[in-house]
Amino acid sequence: MVYTPAQQRYETMEYRRCGNSGLKLPIISLGLWQNFGWKQSRENARDIIMTAFDRGITHFDLANNYGPPPGAAEETFGMILNSDLRPWRDELIISTKAGYLMWPGPYGDRGSRKYLLASLDQSLMRMGLEYVDIFYHHRMDPETPLEESMGALASAIQQGKALYVGLSNYDAPTTRRAVKILANMGIHCLIHQPRYNMLDRTIEPELLPTLEEEGVGCIPYVPLAQGLLTNRYLNDIPADSRAAGPSPTLSAERITPQLVQKLNALNAVAQERGQTLAQMALSWILKDNRITSALIGVSKPAQVIENVAVVGHIRFSDDELTRIDAILQAE
Numbered sequence: 001m002v003y004t005p006a007q008q009r010y011e012t013m014e015y016r017r018c019g020n021s022g023l024k025l026p027i028i029s030l031g032l033w034q035n036f037g038w039k040q041s042r043e044n045a046r047d048i049i050m051t052a053f054d055r056g057i058t059h060f061d062l063a064n065n066y067g068p069p070p071g072a073a074e075e076t077f078g079m080i081l082n083s084d085l086r087p088w089r090d091e092l093i094i095s096t097k098a099g100y101l102m103w104p105g106p107y108g109d110r111g112s113r114k115y116l117l118a119s120l121d122q123s124l125m126r127m128g129l130e131y132v133d134i135f136y137h138h139r140m141d142p143e144t145p146l147e148e149s150m151g152a153l154a155s156a157i158q159q160g161k162a163l164y165v166g167l168s169n170y171d172a173p174t175t176r177r178a179v180k181i182l183a184n185m186g187i188h189c190l191i192h193q194p195r196y197n198m199l200d201r202t203i204e205p206e207l208l209p210t211l212e213e214e215g216v217g218c219i220p221y222v223p224l225a226q227g228l229l230t231n232r233y234l235n236d237i238p239a240d241s242r243a244a245g246p247s248p249t250l251s252a253e254r255i256t257p258q259l260v261q262k263l264n265a266l267n268a269v270a271q272e273r274g275q276t277l278a279q280m281a282l283s284w285i286l287k288d289n290r291i292t293s294a295l296i297g298v299s300k301p302a303q304v305i306e307n308v309a310v311v312g313h314i315r316f317s318d319d320e321l322t323r324i325d326a327i328l329q330a331e
Contacts, residue, residue, distance in 0.1 A: 003050060003084040003085075005050075005053055005054055005088060006054040006055070009053065009054055009055060009056045010056055011056075012055055012056050012308070012311065013026045013027070013028070013055060013056025013057065013058075013308065013311060014026070014027045014311050014312070015027070016289075016292050016293065017217075017292075018190055018191055018217035018292045019188075019190060019191065019211070019214075019215045019216045019217035019292070020188070020215030020216075021164070021188060021190055021215075021217070023093070023164065023190065025058075025059050025093060025217070025219070025292050025293040026056055026057050026058055026059055026293060027286055027292075027293050027294065027310075027311065027314075028057055028282070028293065028294055028296055028307055028308050028310070028311070029057060029059035029060070029061055029093075029219060029293045029294070029295045029296070030048070030049070030052045030057050030059070030060050030061065030295075030296060030297075030298070030304070031061045031062075031221060031295045031296060031297045032060065032061065032062050032066055032073040032076075032077055032297075033063070033066050033073070033221070033297050034066075034297060034299075035048075035297070035298070035299045036066065036067075036072070036073040036076045036077065037066075037067040037068040037069065037072040037073060037076070038067070038068070038069065038072045038076075039068070040076075042076065042079070042080075044299075044300065044301075045076050045080065046080050046083075046084065047301045048298055048300070048301050048304060049077070049080050049084075049085070050084065050301075051301040051304045051305065052304050052308075053085065053088070053092075055304065055305070055308045056308070057304070057308065058091055058092055058093055059092075059093040059094075059095070059293065060077065060092065060093070060094050060095070061095045061096075061193075061219075061295055062074050062077060062094070062095065062096045062097070062123070062127075063096055063097035063098070063100075063136075063138060064096060064097065064098045064100075064102050064119045064122065064123050065100050065101065065102055070101075070102055071102075071122070071126055074096065074123055074126040074127050075126045075127075077094075077127055078126055078127035078128045078129070081094075081127065081128065081129075082128050092133070093133040093134065094127070094129065094132050094133050094134075095132060095133060095134035095135070095136065095166070096120070096123045096127075096132050096134075096135060096136070097135070097136035097137070097138040097168055097193075098115065098116050098119035098120060098123070098135075098136075098137065098138055099111060099116075099136075099137050099138025099139040099141070099168070099169075100138055100139065102115075102119055102122075110141040110143060110144060111137060111139075111140075111141030111143075111144040111148070111149035111152075112141075112144050112148065112149075112152075113148050113149075113151060113152040113155070116137065116149065116152040116153070116156075117152050117155060117156065120132075120135055120156055120161055120162070121161075124161060130160075130161075131160060131161050131162060131163060132161070132162050132163075133162070133163045133164060134162065134163070134164045134165065134166050134190060134191065135153060135156045135161070135162035135164075135165050135166070136165070136166040136167060136168045136193060137149050137150075137152075137153060137165075137166075137167055137168065137170075138168050138169065139168065139169040139170075140169065140170050140171065140174050146174065146177055146178055146181060147181055149178075150178055150181040150182050150185070150187075151181075151185070153165040153182065153187070154182060154185045154186075154187045157187055164188075164190035164191070165182065165187060165189060165190060166189065166190050166191040166192060166193060167189060167191075167192050167193070168192065168193035168194070168221075169193075169194065169195070170192065170194075171206075171207065172206035172207045172209075172210040175189075175192060175207065175210055175211070175214070175216070176210055176214065179214045179216060188215075189214070189216050190216070190217060191216060191217040191218065191219055191292065192207070192211055192216050192217070192218055192219075193218075193219050193220070193221055193295070194207060194218070194220055194221070195220065195221060195222055196218075196220035196221075196222075196223065196285065196291075197220065197222055197223050197224065197225045197229060197281060197285065198225070198229055198266070198281055198284055198285075198324075198328060199225045199228060199229065199328070200222075200225065201328075203220075208288075208290050211290060212290050217292035217293075218290055218291050218292055219291075219292050219293045219294070219295050220285060220291065220294060220295060221295045221297075222297075223281060223282055223285050223294040223295065223296065224278055224281055224282070224296070224297075225281075228254075228255070228259070228263065229263070229266070229277055229278060229281035230276070230277055230278040230281075231267070231276060231277055231278070233255055233259075233260065233263060234260065234263055234264055234267055234277075235260075258331070262327055262328070262330065263277065265327045266280070266281075266324065266327055266328075269320060269323055269324060269327070273313075273320065274313075275310070275313065276306060278303075278306060278307065279306065279307070279309060279310050279313070282294050282296070282307060282310045282314075283310045283313060283314040283315075283316070284316070284324065286310065286314045287314050287315065287316055
């Protein structure tokens with residue numbers, strides 16, 4: 001069946017300007033970190049992406065190593081793009097990244113010019129694209145001069161292989177240096193992708209003010225703390241959950257009685273707001289106008305629908321924010 005996107009898709013989503021650029025992103029973007037590898041259902045992946053686009057999500061975020069195995073998510077997305085979304089390519093913001101181990105040997109990791117540009121070429125081939133909208137350096141690399149890594153990002157734009165560039169997992173001082181290096185080459189750093197959620201507020205003291213001062217957008221990943229800020233762990237650890245399996249990103253040991261108590265207290269506030277815990281967690285991030293978009297990861301289309309329901313419901317009363325802070329700060 002030929003896919004036709006929903007005609008009202010842009011009326012149900014809010015879009016924010018990304019830093020000091022002319023580009024707007026939906027306040028909810030879709031990340032393909034997990035659930036888009038070779039072992040996952042291709043049909044389910046397609047349904048997730050179509051459901052997202054039908055609801056105004058125009059930004060799809062990937063990386064060279066997303067899968068599993070590495071590269072699989074880009075291949076999956078490329079197949080869906082070619083079969084269903086190709087006519088609407090100009091309505092999409094597609095991003096990818098390089099910075100983590102992708103292939104063996106000294107040239108398949110970190111931040112050298114050779115690695116970053118070779119990786120981008122491989123990503124374009126896997127997705128069947130001539131260019132990506134945003135190309136990120138995925139992490140800081142103390143072994144490579146920052147000028148070299150930023151020079152590679154600038155070359156990606158100059159070669160027509162990326163429209164914008166960004167940083168991910170950079171600390172505030174290195175972000176400032178990177179932004180300045182790019183600016184000296186006539187390139188604006190569009191966006192930064194850090195880890196940020198209710199349970200991890202590391203970026204608040206330094207990085208967020210830095211991004212605001214430098215005119216750089218912010219799109220946090222794991223806004224739901226890899227599923228902790230959902231209804232999945234309010235009572236116990238479900239047998240089919242990430243924490244119950246061999247996941248390297250969320251272990252059962254992290255889900256302590258103290259954390260479960262905190263999650264239930266947050267859930268009570270969410271219910272009073274008429275939201276799920278996941279919806280409130282996204283709203284809490286998006287209440288800050290320095291945040292351009294929240295980058296969600298889902299395993300089924302219904303989760304997309306739940307998450308985009310936050311549009312129009314991101315305001316909090318002073319009392320709600322006070323209560324949430326008290327819950328989060330409690331030992």
